[in-house]
Amino acid sequence: GENVEQHPSTLSVQEGDSAVIKCTYSDSASNYFPWYKQELGKRPQLIIDIRSNVGEKKDQRIAVTLNKTAKHFSLHITETQPEDSAVYFCAASIKTSYDKVIFGPGTSLSVIP
Amino acid sequence: DGGITQSPKYLFRKEGQNVTLSCEQNLNHDAMYWYRQDPGQGLRLIYYSQIVNDFQKGDIAEGYSVSREKKESFPLTVTSAQKNPTAFYLCASKRANRDRDLNGYTFGSGTRLTVV
Numbered sequence: 001g002e003n004v005e006q007h008p009s010t011l012s013v014q015e016g017d018s019a020v021i022k023c024t025y026s027d028s029a030s031n032y033f034p035w036y037k038q039e040l041g042k043r044p045q046l047i048i049d050i051r052s053n054v055g056e057k058k059d060q061r062i063a064v065t066l067n068k069t070a071k072h073f074s075l076h077i078t079e080t081q082p083e084d085s086a087v088y089f090c091a092a093s094i095k096t097s098y099d100k101v102i103f104g105p106g107t108s109l110s111v112i113p
Numbered sequence: 114d115g116g117i118t119q120s121p122k123y124l125f126r127k128e129g130q131n132v133t134l135s136c137e138q139n140l141n142h143d144a145m146y147w148y149r150q151d152p153g154q155g156l157r158l159i160y161y162s163q164i165v166n167d168f169q170k171g172d173i174a175e176g177y178s179v180s181r182e183k184k185e186s187f188p189l190t191v192t193s194a195q196k197n198p199t200a201f202y203l204c205a206s207k208r209a210n211r212d213r214d215l216n217g218y219t220f221g222s223g224t225r226l227t228v229v
Contacts, residue, residue, distance in 0.1 A: 105155040
């Protein structure tokens with residue numbers, strides 16, 4: 001069945017360094033890839049997304065890249081800050097009779113001051 | 114509070130008891146979803162509803178039931194048939210995709226259910 005893998009499961013970086021989270025998906029029909037940030041005890045929030053007709057998208061310190069051939073997509077956070085500490089989920093969506101969304105298992109990012 | 118409200122925030126269930134989790138949205142979103150979150154497993158879909166009076170099972174629907182009598186409301190009942198209900202439950206909504214353009218969810222703040 002459809003699956004989204006996400007690595008690493010935990011990531012610790014020094015403040016100011018970059019963080020990269022990688023995801024792979026199994027269903028080649030996937031065409032929308034959102035990323036969610038969930039701070040401790042709070043709801044997941046959409047932080048950036050990319051559609052299948054785009055290879056890269058950037059929003060200030062965060063960027064997402066997509067390689068449809070390899071079925072990989074990645075989240076890049078530059079100049080990390082302590083408030084970036086959270087669990088990040090990637091997801092892959094397929095437009096079927098409904099919007100089928102498969103989430104990755106999450107990456108716990110810790111930014112060390 | 115983001116337009117989608119879940120209550121209660123914490124809920125304790127006794128063995129053999131049914132409990133209902135509330136989810137209300139004022140975003141005029143057509144589609145609503147229930148997810149279960151367990152550590153290390155991401156989010157798993159329980160039920161979803163695209164329109165009023167219609168809902169479909171997700172990947173882990175056994176032991177759960179839902180209703181969609183109003184566009185704004187999508188309550189989830191955790192029945193006694195759910196043998197391992199302790200988890201964090203998230204409700205989400207999104208616009209309908211009439212133009213085939215996918216978009217992201219708006220999540221509620223979640224309900225943490227514990228069996229005692």
